[in-house]
Every structure is written in structure tokens, then in C-alpha cells.
Amino acid sequence: MNNEIKNIKKLIIDQPLELDCGKIIKDFPLAYETYGKLNKDRSNAILAFHALTGDQFAANINPITKREGWWTHAVGDGKAIDTSKYFVICANVLGGCMGTFGPKEINPKTNKIFATTFPVITIKDIVKAQKFLIDHLGINKLLAVVGGSMGGMQVLQFTSLYPDMAYSAIPIACCASHSAQNIALNELGRQAIMADPNWNKGSSIPEKGLAVARMAAHITYLSKKGLQEKFGRKLQDKGSLKFSFEADFQIESYLRYQGAAFVDRFDANSYLYITRAMDYFDLEKQFNGNLSLAFKNIRTKFCVISFSSDWLYPTSENKEIVIALNACGANVGFVEINSDKGHDSFLLNVPKFLQTLSEFLNSTYNEVKNEKRI
Amino acid sequence: MKKEFEVISQIIKNNKRVLDIGCGDGTLMEFLKANQQNDVRGLEPKKNLVQKCIAKGLSVIEGDAEKELIQFPEKSFDYVVLSQTLQAFLNPEEVLNQLLRIGKQTIVSIPNFGHWKIRLHLLFKGTMPITKNIPYDWYNTPNLHMCTIQDFVNFCKNKNIKIDKSMCLTNEKISEITNKNMRYKNIFSQLGIFLIQ
16 A cells, blocks of 8 residues: 555655744655646636545546445546546645555654654644645635535635635535534544554554544444434344344444444554644634634635534524624525435435535535636 | 526625525525535534535534524624525514624525515405415425515615615516515515625
8 A cells, every 4th residue: 555655646845834833844744636627728727625534536547446436426537526528636734644644654853753743733724735836736716615514624724824815715524613512522433533452653563453543433423314214123134132242233343333434544644734723723713703804805715514303513604604704794505405415415415415515515616717718 | 596696696706604594405505606616514413414514515503593603703704695584583673783793794685575466365265365476385384484575675774784785576577676566576575685884
């Protein structure tokens, strides 16, 4: 796997980046992937931000994991984010484990992996690193920035930091500051990792801990109704209860599988660092308690999308973003999509969502084209 | 486009900031944006209509005016438009106060419950009036607080709301409402359109 990681697209960022924690990083890799073609006037670029466990491989088959990209329902030829029309950019976040500078990189000073000596990073750091990539690609203004969950947080941070860099922005199923409940759930995951005897401060692989973290998190991505409909009390390959602690129920088996599969593709230390970045995200606090100031004088056109059954980033939290944008007179639309699929809805085949995404992008694309013509 | 929307867009003119409350599928917004270069926003409670608006590139927020208007800053729009919806709110007075707060001017249109057909319907049939413009039964009507043109004018007077313009539609014909013709318009017009502040 490591050899293959060396072959993926990487930009070495040679300019210093001062992190929120005060440390300065330089000459670090940012792994990325692009889909589609950049048009002549460089006006069709869309920057997609991935969520906690995503990576740069949004569409097609991920060459490292050999699985489908995390956003294949939305990104591809003829899909909502149509790669025959748009140039889609996606970068692995700082702290990630798919080639970008993260805790599994070797520290040249010690010749060992950084593990927990890696600096704590924030959503702001993550976004700043990606700005280097956009500059490198020679794009002055993106057609759209888009992302769900932690990807949505990056959308908000990006537009706030660079108000002139995007014609439109689509924050999906996210929030402007991480709630106590979400911090609690992330802490549960981190403690599961750290409680694994194989963790050793990040120097070895805590498989069990990471799997448990993933299992717990996975539940939060679904809805009660969705779980009930899909699994109910169905038993796994057996006719009756076995009076043991084996996975009697399908839901148990499903979660165990999710946990085990996750360990193969994700780094436990990255999980610690990225969940931390999410917890530290508080755009409101960056502007002294007034979220509206984050978007002052912004001309970007926003389309905020939430899902009815998402209890991790519920509609009410998404609406806070809408309210803040409204309060400063920004251009904002909002819709809550009906779906039983919980927070994961943004990754799945939810036709009304994909349609809204497609149509919003299309109308923005046409507006930008007309504007350029004038 | 509906005659009513023609009247409203003529009042608004060009290059204004407009908020359309209960914008539906965005017909009026689209016209205001494309033909008069207005900067328009909408608020609409029905998801499928919000999605239609977003598809047209209109910035519309899904939400209920009785809960959502509070988030808009004072005088943040040149015009706030409320087309034939005032009667459907639980608390129309509060909604109207919010509209007056948000908009420098507010355009409100109301289906006129004083129209002669409605009066005759109640008088002769003795049942709740159903007309082309108000096609609901008493048990399924969204219209909770019907009023007449005269009622609305009285209300504005009582609440010290300044009426800058009062128009009406009588069989698709536009005319002005004056003190003199008020009684007549209140019998023959289907719709009242008011510019208030």
C-alpha cells in the first residue's frame, strides 16, 4: 500500500504554513485528485471537501483501497457534480492518511512516524493548505466549494477566509461550531483507540480500538428508522438466538464488519487528529460570538442543505448558518431534504438531494457563463 | 404572469432588494430578477417548491414566515412582498409587524372577502363561501383570517401603518382604490394590493 501511495498526485507545499497551534510547517505534501477538465477561462472548477474518513478519491475506484470513491453517487460523468462539465478537485486533508502530511508520515528528525507528536491541526489549517493547491492549479475563482459533514465545515471556513474565491458554496449536513454532543461522540472514539493496549501513544496499530471507534461513529451516521427498517431484529445466518456473545443479530454483524473494514484503510492517529480538528471548529468564536461577521460583505451564493433524519448535524444546526448568512444580507438558499438515511444521506443515493445539488450547480454555472459573456 | 404580479413588479421597479414571502415556485422572483435586475430572496414552506426555486437559481429558504422572519435584519430589503398569504397565518398581525420591520416598504395583497359573490353566497346559500379565488371548504381552508379590503384599510389606520398605494384587481383590471370609491371596490374587486410602511 505504501508504494502505491507514493504514486498518487501530490503537491509539495514549499511555503510556510503557520498552524493555529503556533507551529509552522513547510515543504509538506498535499495529496489530491482531479476529475474532468479545466475549461479555458478556468471557470468550471469545483473544490470538494471530504469528511472525517474520506480522502481525495471522490469518484471512480479508489486506486489504493480498490473500493468505490466516497462520493461516487454525486461525482462523475453525468452525475450531479458532472465531471464532463466541471473540473472537480479534491484533496486529502492535512492530518489525513492518504498521502497528505499527517501523523503516519516519517519525522525526518527521528526517522520514526510522527504519531502523536504531529501538531494538532484545525479546520482552518486544513483549508489553508488546500488554498495552496488552488493557487497552484492557477484558479482565481472556483465555481463552487462543496462538502458534507466535516466537508461542510471546510466550506464555511473556506468562504469565510477567502470571500472572493468562490462563486457559490454548498455546505451540507454540517454546523458552524461543533456541538457538545458531537465532541462527546468524537471523544468516545478517541478513548476507544487509546484504551486499546496496542495503541502505545500511536506508535503501533490499535486495531480493536479503531474498529470500536468506527462502530460507534457508524451508528451516529444512520437514523433509528433507517436501522430498524434495514436490520430490525433480524438474525445473522441463524434460526434462533445462540445464548452467547457472538453476533446473533444482523446489525451486530454489520457493525463488526464496518469496524474491521475500516481498520484496513484508515490510520488510528489520523482519526485522533481529524476528530480533534472537528471538535475545535467554532467559526462563531473566530468572530467573537457573532457568526454573521464570518460572512460580512460576502458575495458568494450559498445553498445550505440538511437532512430530515440527520441527528448528528440536525437541521437546526444547519439553520444557524442560514440565519447568520441572512443576518448579514448574504445570498442564501436553504432546503431540508426528506430522507430516512440519517447523516449519511449526503453520501448515498438520495435522488432529491442529488437533484438539488445538480440544479443549483447548473444554475450557478449558467449565471457565471452569462456574467463572463457580459 | 398573473396580473397581480405585473402590478407588484411595476411598483418595485429596477435594481431593488426584494424579499418574497411565500414565493411558491418563484414565478415573481424570476421575473423581478431577469427583467428588472432586482436582487431577490424568497421564503417558502413547501420543500418541493423550494427545490423548484433552487433549480431556477433563485435563493430561497425553506421555512415558515411565522418563525423565520425574526432572523432578517431591520430594513434589510427595499421591498418585502406578501402575496395572498396574510390570511393564512396564525398570527397575521405579528407577521405584518415583522414585514414592516424588515422592509423599507411592504407590498401586501389580500383576497377580498367583501366581494359581492361571497356576500351573496353566504346570504342566500347560508354556507361558507367558495369562489374561484377562494376555492376551499370551511374544514380544509388554509385561510384562517379572511378580511375585506375595507378591513385591511381600517387595520392600517388603527395601527398607524402608512398606506402609500392601494390598488385593486377587478376582473383582471387594475385600478386605484380611493376614499371615494372604497365602498364600491370593496364589493366588486377580487384582490387588494397595498404598498405600506
